[in-house]
Amino acid sequence: MKFLCVDCDQRMVFEERQLPGDGTLAVAFRCPACGRTVALLTNPWETQLVSSLGVIIGGRTVPEQPMELTRTTTEGGREGAFADAEPGEERRDSTPGGAPARVTWDDRATQRLANVPSFVRGMVKRIYADYALERGIAVITPEVMDAARSDLGLEGM
Amino acid sequence: MTRRIRTYRELSGEDRSGIVAQVVAQQDRVRERLRAVRHTVAVMSGKGGVGKSFVTALLAAALAEAGKRVGVLDADLQGPTAARMLGVGREPLAVRDDDVVPPEGARGVRVISSDLLLAEGAPLKWKEPGEARFVWRGTLEAGMLREFLADVAWGELDLLLVDLPPGTDRLTTLMELLPGLTGVLAVTIPSDASLRAVARSLQLAREGRIRILGIVENMANYRCAHCGAQGPLMTGDAADRLAAEAAAPVLARLPFDPAVQAAVDGGRIGEPADPAFAALAAALLARVEGA
Known part of the structure; x- marks a missing residue:
């Protein structure tokens, strides 16, 4: 999954990931050109569908x-x-x-x-x-x- | 006028999650772990109640008795029985930095099973989210099977027997996880009902280009626990017909012996030793060594 700032035609960069503990997920990305930040918010189903594979959204940290x-x-x-x-x-x-x-x-x-x-x-x-x-x-x-x-x-x- | 938005492939660089790379790494881990396992054999049927786990456990013990290093992976995650048949207790599984040490059962057979992870009598269930769990249940079960292959310190083995549950689904998963599967051993009982169910599994194996090592006819007849005399138990010639269809040999015709069954249930596998399983072990070895 990649994020594109359409106005700037720039690939957005990862800023942070948050797992509130209710099965949802928030991942923020920022445009390096204009500084605009957007967040990807997944519902528990979407989060679970991916995590059932044993993979980590946003990449492994450990x-x-x-x-x-x-x-x-x-x-x-x-x-x-x-x-x-x-x-x-x-x-x-x-x-x-x-x-x-x-x-x-x-x-x-x-x-x-x-x-x-x-x-x-x-x-x-x-x-x-x-x-x-x-x-x-x-x-x-x-x-x-x-x-x-x-x-x-x-x-x- | 609609502006053109660059596509995923047009944006340079890997995505941060690297989901595909993570999945590939999981597959690599399975391959690496099983590098020291000479042969992996799936014991399957397609039909429930034919005695797959019973055959698997006694076959594993007989192979170990013949001097082979043997592991048993109980892939019947919902109805695990192989561990207790092999006399494995409920001691905690030792977890190390990179793996889990499998407990040893009868004759030093290394075993992993969901039975060792679940509370007594508890069914296998998954956490989160509450509704429509069927959507990801299969994925989670495949994940558990993958971890049983990749995260268990199997060490050097001559044979790893994978005891599959009834049905064909788990065989498909295993074939995908384990491209190097040596072959399948199909267990049947003589009946026509078993013939039809096992035939479906064998068809699946053929479609996956998996070698059919042989057919085992379980409960081929009845053997008296007192005098050893054998008599008929059920009608049918499923084993012969399956063997002909699969162009594979019938490796053994195993009698139903209440004494053997009682010994297995009591965690005293191989007491008394059953020569039929020693013969099956020898026949299977001949087949895999000839692979």
């Missing part, structure tokens, strides 16, 4: 997680069906021979994470932890989670 589509779309997944490797277990920092890099979660972030359904909790935890590790953040707080959601376009998680 690598595809194992069984991501299954875990995010199955209703009533079994409690404890997955045992996700603790974030940091399989990662090493960039220093030569470096020790496993880890992040810790403060109490408020832990509480917030506990509200995520267990079927996807481990996957969501890993995405946040990767975000923190890549930015050298040692402690995950709700503010870090908010920043990750915004930066990675995870409003639906």
